[in-house]
Amino acid sequence: MEAKNVYITKHDLERLKKLMNDHSWEIHGKDFSIHELTDEMNRALVVSPKEIPENVITMNSRVLLREVESGRETIFWLVFPDKVSAVKNPASILSPLGTAMIGHKTGDIFTWESPEGAKQMEVLDILYQPERVGNFGL
Secondary structure (H helix, E strand, O other), X not given: OOOOOEEEEHHHHHHHHHHHHOHHHHHHOOOOOHHHHHHHHHHEEEEXXXXXXXXXXXXXXXXXXXXXXXXXXXXXXXXXXXXXXXXXXXXXXXXXXXXXXOOOEOOOEEEEEEOOEEEEEEEEEEEEOHHHHOOOOO
């Protein structure tokens, strides 16, 4: 499957760069490849938070995903590592799922490496996106 362009807000990009420079995430024993997140950020179209399309997954978005093979639907909240314990069904940006989903839009299908192997997920809906409701600094 051809890689699609993804979107990222300038604010999210700045916070992610800071996070990647802060190696405190290593302390938490995360099994994470910094290269995957770097690749996503490098291919992203960077836009102002006020210009991000409403159907794009940004940081702190709550999204409905469907696993393509099984048809199972799950709601995830894309968060920074320090917010994982604060929300239901978190997907840390430092997890393979979080890294894979950021910047995709409704209708996109993306692949992520689960513990069981590669899985394809379809973005069914963006239930909450901070920028859509005027929260540009989350």
